[in-house]
Amino acid sequence: MADRDGYIWYDGKLVDWRDATTHVLTHTLHYGMGVFEGVRAYETPKGPAIFRLQDHTERLFRSAKILGMALPFSPEQISQAHLDVVKANDLKSCYFRPMAFYGSGKLGVAPMKNDVQVIVAAWPWGAYLGEEGLEKGIRVKTSSFTRHHVNITMCKAKANGNYMNSILANNEATADGYDEALLLDVDGFVAEGSGENIFIVRKGKLYTPDLTSALEGITRDTVVQIAKEMGLELIEKRITRDEVYSADEAFFTGTAAEVTPIRELDRRPIGAGSRGPITAEIQKRYFNIVKGLDAEHEHWLTYVK
Ligand code: PMP
Structure with a gap:
């Protein structure tokens, strides 16, 4: 570079x-x-x-x-x-x-x-997890590396050193043929991806882990707002990996990853094993917002003049 x-x-x-x-x-x-x-x-x-x-x-x-x-x-x-x-x-x-x-x-x-x-x-940087990933969803592996403990490194800081943990997890997952890693917290609950927050959908409701040991993602916050506007119920709670296995849909959010569907976790297809309808709608709204096609959210854009 x-x-x-x-x-x-x-x-x-x-x-x-x-x-x-x-x-x-x-x-x-x-x-x-x-x-x-x-x-x-x-x-x-x-x-x-x-x-x-x-x-x-x-x-x-x-x-x-x-x-x-x-x-x-x-x-x-x-x-x-x-x-x-x-x-x-x-x-x-x-x-x-x-x-x-x-x-x-x-x-x-x-x-x-x-x-x-x-x-x-x-x-210039294209889709972080690939154009195909945005459309078809990605394959994810639960990491053998635990996400930072809140009192070892500071999880609310987007700090350089914190990313050694992310890189170990991502390297392990991609070397095993997956697209991304899912990290669990010290108690074994779902925390986040190596560079993304996670959401799941079950019976029309949206769930996301609380932010104890995950980064306070700005895309996550944007999706929370989109969910409100769609009239979706959003529940922030501790999530287990088997709740992800049995979810109807799952997706990652991040500035780089945008809204990327997860089609598989640990070789178990999520829902139909493709991008789900709620994920697709959230993704569509997200791209409309960031691309300036949604006047309601223009306050989030700083135009370069
Ligand atoms: N978690 C981690 C560990 C990250 O690196 C990122 C990317 N900054 C996110 C979550 C998502 O944050 P944001 O939506 O603000 O990019």
């Missing part, structure tokens, strides 16, 4: 893509103490629009607060940086990666002697 044309916002300036580098003794590279976001902009009839930008920026700052990391920029500056990189790179739709990390001033477990540095990069 390093060798390409374009610009990355780096500590307040747009720098050439190839020059957006850091030293090998960068603190966060060694210990994973950093925070980041995943944000998307979609092509709309009024040009590119960033979906729920303010909510993502707010979560970035909440993550930093949880880790005790002081960001040297204001939320307004970070949000503006997103607009700047879309324009500088002339993007119509893209995925953004804002990240704050400790620099290379000093190594050792105490990071405080280091400056906090911030980047915002953006590039």
